[in-house]
Amino acid sequence: DAGITQSPRYKITETGRQVTLMCHQTWSHSYMFWYRQDLGHGLRLIYYSAAADITDKGEVPDGYVVSRSKTENFPLTLESATRSQTSVYFCASIGGGLNTEAFFGQGTRLTVV
Amino acid sequence: AQKITQTQPGMFVQEKEAVTLDCTYDTSDQSYGLFWYKQPSSGEMIFLIYQGSYDEQNATEGRYSLNFQKARKSANLVISASQLGDSAMYFCAMREARGGADGLTFGKGTHLIIQP
Numbered sequence: 001d002a003g004i005t006q007s008p009r010y011k012i013t014e015t016g017r018q019v020t021l022m023c024h025q026t027w028s029h030s031y032m033f034w035y036r037q038d039l040g041h042g043l044r045l046i047y048y049s050a051a052a053d054i055t056d057k058g059e060v061p062d063g064y065v066v067s068r069s070k071t072e073n074f075p076l077t078l079e080s081a082t083r084s085q086t087s088v089y090f091c092a093s094i095g096g097g098l099n100t101e102a103f104f105g106q107g108t109r110l111t112v113v
Numbered sequence: 114a115q116k117i118t119q120t121q122p123g124m125f126v127q128e129k130e131a132v133t134l135d136c137t138y139d140t141s142d143q144s145y146g147l148f149w150y151k152q153p154s155s156g157e158m159i160f161l162i163y164q165g166s167y168d169e170q171n172a173t174e175g176r177y178s179l180n181f182q183k184a185r186k187s188a189n190l191v192i193s194a195s196q197l198g199d200s201a202m203y204f205c206a207m208r209e210a211r212g213g214a215d216g217l218t219f220g221k222g223t224h225l226i227i228q229p
Contacts, residue, residue: 042221
């Protein structure tokens, strides 16, 4: 199916563990993004990528790592999960210019205990 | 400084009334795009409407319109004849001409509740 999909949808992990959230899009969109959504903060940009092998930090990158070896995939890794990283994570992609809306995945609800 | 400011954390509106959700933005770019997204309780992000900085007319999409006042840097969303299904979080967002590199910057959102 065409679209942007995230996996897993729900994840519970322990403090200190490494966890990877997956994001896959089928449109070959150049731009991909990871956001976290927390009550009172809206969506905050963690990392973004303008193309394969090009990534850069957003507003809240600490504690996260990304890679983009293929255009369609943009995994987000929490190297050593902390309770403050409990959040809903959204992946998004944009295929064109300023007038092009972002398409979002369904979100991953991550709980760090 | 906040790039996108939504000053209404929550709003209660009677069904069938019109609703205005406020959004102000801050950019030094001449070319930018403004977006509104809806997030119902199910969690998905739904694109509603887009306004380009060079668009002379306000954008409209069905019951949604965007009241764009460029000099005031405001991009308010207007929902006409509200329905119960309009109850959701609404986010204003901006994309700047420096490119997708800066991504889409979101405001903190407005929680809209439509009352019967």
